[in-house]
Amino acid sequence: MTPLQRAQRGDSEAFLQLLAPNKDKLYRMALLYMKNETDALDVVQETVCRAFTNIGTVREERYFSTWLVRILLNTATEFLRRTSKIVNFDNRIEPTTPIEPIAERLDLLNAVSALPDAYKTVILLRYYEDLTVPQIAAMLQQPEGTVKTHLHRGMAILKKQFKGDDAYGQA
């Protein structure tokens, strides 16, 4: 029996086995959205919860990683919407969660992290997850044209920000 089949029968050890190669990636992607460690860990936790609950929907093990990333993206987006609802009874409390800057030397990551979510998502999927535009379109349930537009606009912002830096290659 494969780890996926065992996980689909409720074996948490098998699920952890599937998760192990993906866990650092999940955290790092979550951090780019949430911008602080605590919230990023919350997003990973919720992602894992949803993934284990719904592991039965994964047809083949090779799709597990992509499926997991899709859950993470949905969860991060949901959490970001949720944090915008905080109501403070005490005006002395700052209403926003402070942003912990990602290490300064990781300049590109900081720039990607600051992109609008739609651009950030496609750039991460294209250049970190190595998905093709049709794959991204299928995952996000968006037309390929929209994905390409978001990629183009996201890259344009990054290029403008890092003019002269040739480390990015071609979009």
Place this chain on the structure above:
Amino acid sequence: MDKLKQQMTELPVPTDKLDAAILQGIAKATPPKRKKRGYKVALTAVATVMLTVSSGFVSPTMANVMAKVPILESLFAPHDSVGQKIAEDGLMIPLDQTLRYAGTTIKLQSLYFDGMRFGISYETDAKDVFVTGTVWIDGEEQHTASGGKQADERGYGYFYLDTPASDSFALKMQLKFGDMAGTKAASTTLKQQISLPAHFVTSTEPQVKGEFGEVTSLHHSPYTTTVKVALAPSYDFTKTMDESVIRDLRFIDITGKAIPVVGQFGSEQDGVAEMTYILATHQLSALDIQPYTLALPYGKKMRVPIDAPLPITLGEVTITAREQTDDEVSYQFTDARDFTFDHYYGEGWLQVVDEVGNSYYRSAPVEQLGKNHYRYGFPATRSPLYFEYSEREVLKYDETQRIRVDLP
């Protein structure tokens, strides 16, 4: 864009906290359905969670992580007092065996049986140890669920039977202690003749029906009550694909307090989902079952400084009293909802946070003083802290769906 990949890999990962978050995520999950025959499953209740928790001191960072998941707070205090009570009653079987793997030492200490589950206690110098294995009773392999928890250097592995054993039987357990991935592990086989007091487990088939389904069997021992519920199709929360709704059952004693669930898992037979709940019960004559649903995520959050004049009202919660010692601050609060929250107070969701919104840890589970009257304690600090209450507008329950089950 190779630089993006390079910088992503340079991004530091807080490995311990990440592993803790993953375990918490699994602990919160609704378990995938278990086939009736042949497959071991892992629990999603507290018993699956293995975290290092110092008995005397909990690091604020770890505690912050833990405090966000109410279910884990049982690790701070022995709400699952079953093992302790069995030890007091002299029913622990001492073990004397030491296992080693990859620089880790596991010293097996004792074995107990509470009627439906075996507990193996051990001491270890490793942070997290996972216990898995196979159980045979009188030579027949059992369909067990397994799990465990670890606090500081002491841990438990649990194996839950599908059906109760007789009062006297030959037990064989093939055990594996190892890391999360199972790549580093040590194995051993235990053989033990188990002799229990006569009629240690009383089993009945009450066939009590509710909107949520039917209670098909009860296995009652002096320490635990195992309730099996065949879920009605309309209430089969194992089949729901809605990730944003929790549906579950709350078990309530005749005084109105929630009964601690120490194990929970699911299986399926002939297309009907069956949930098994193992309750820590001592001298109970009856219990009520109340179904409920709860939508995620949380609603609006409200905050107020903890030193504001009492009473403080936040949504449905009213904080009524404050006590302080040198080490601990505690608050009593009531919840206006008729729903009975358990000692996790997980669905009610009141927490203490610091200025930037990080959860501040509780020193113990929320203590249930009455039906909806609680005590919430945490270590004293000079840092400014706030109560934070998250609205749960969509907690739904119907008192008419509550049913009573008499225990044998």
